[in-house]
Amino acid sequence: MKKIWLYSVRMYLRLGMFFYFKKVLVHGINNIPKDKPVLLLGNHQNALLDPLLIAxxxxxxxxxLTRAAVFKKTLISKILKSLQMLPVYRIRDGWHSLTNNNAIFETCSKLLYQNEAIVIFPEGNHNLERRVRPLxxxxxRIVFDTLEKYPNIDLQLVPIGFNYQDALNFPDSTSLIFGKPIAAKEFISKNRHDNVNALKEAVYSELKKLTTHIPQEHYEDVLNKLKALHVDFLKPKEVNKCIESGFISCNKKETSKVSGLKSIFKLLLIINLIVPYTIWKLAVQSKITELxxxxxxxxxxxxxxxxxxxxxxSVVLLLNFGWFVG
Incomplete structure (x- = not known):
């Protein structure tokens, strides 16, 4: 039953994304081992859409691993757990709650020992800025606790780059790039502190290759230049090359020749969905404080x-004009 539930939710979400996104590009999917324990580690730009795209x-x-605050209501908690979400506690949840993470991390180790896959966003927060933040x-801790408890485990770490053309706009396009797996065993030595730093640096370096990485210094200036050049943010390798070349080696995004027609279809879509569109504009969007x-x-x-x-x-049309029109 659990598999049926998960497959059903996945199919429904995929249908939703088919209509929501103009384009979804997935690269390197075969880099995820199917028969080994895996930590999927992605940059985190777009709140809930990032984990949904992986799902x-x-x-x-x-x-x-999901922030514990969303598990407060019993019904929601049951739904989230049925979707294989685990609460992780942060300082904002209270210092006393941080000890709950011990049990969660132990659960993660057990799941990895059972060859499961776990998704973590190692930046620890989300932000629309086009750069990888410190991890x-x-x-x-999950990696090295697991290796200590299960020394023979072949734990793999797969970095993921999330790239959105314009996350605030609709319809948007996105590309998911799965990097080459990193064997956790390669970072084992006598000094755990050094191991932690080496692993963080390795993952950070890989993530910077899989998504657009604009250094924090002069961030707005660089971003505005990239937008003026009409670069394709779905191709981070090209965009990063453009930045490194001082904006000399830059490829422009292909522009649509039917933009006027698209505007007409978008207007027709809004008219057809006028009630949910109005609710979105007046009751929801205006109250969102974090972009x-x-x-x-x-x-x-x-x-x-x-x-x-x-x-x-459809029901109204069916009742008034018959099945065919409905």
Whole structure:
């Protein structure tokens, strides 16, 4: 039953993403081992959409470390846990709650020993900035605790680069790039402190190759130049090369020749979905305080209110004009 539930949710989310995204590109999916324990480590730009993309497009079901605050309500907690989400506690949840992470990390080690996959966003927070932020130590603790408890485990770490063309806009396009797996055993030595730093640096270095990385210094200036050059942010390797070359070696994104027609279709879509669109604009979007959540709430509206609205319209048409029109 659990597999049926997970497959059903995945299929529904995939259908939602088919309509939500203009384009979803997935590269390097075969870099995820199917028969080994795996930690999937991604940069974190776009709140809930990042883990949802992994859940939909990865080649195996994963467990997700999720901030504990969303588990407070009993019903929501049961739903999240049924979707293989595990609560992880942060300082903002209270110092006393941090000890709960011991049990969570132990659970992660057991899951990895059972050849499961776990998703972690090692930056520790989300931000729309196009750069990889310094990594926290949380994922390294899971790695080395697991290696100590199960010395023979062949734990693999797969870095993931999330790339969005324009996360605040709709429809958006995205590319998911799975990097080459890193064998955790390669970072074992006598000094755990050195191991932690070496592992963090290795993952950080790989993530910078899989997504656009604009150094924090002169960030806005560099970003504006890239936008002016119309680079394709779905191709981070090319964008990073553009930055490194001092904006000399830059490839422009292919522009659509039917932009006017697309605007007409978008207007027709809004008219057809006027009720959920109005709810989104007036009741939801205006109350979002963190830009990272704009796409998340828009997608939630798209997969909840929109289907209900379309169903209502279909029933009304059916009752008044017959089955064919409905």
């Amino acid at each position: 939909v497009y990865a080649n195996r079901f994963s467990f997700f 926290s130590k949380g994922f390294t 990272e959540f704009v796409s998340t709430f828009r997608f939630v509206i798209a997969i909840t209110l929109v289907p209900f609205w379309v169903l209502i319209i």
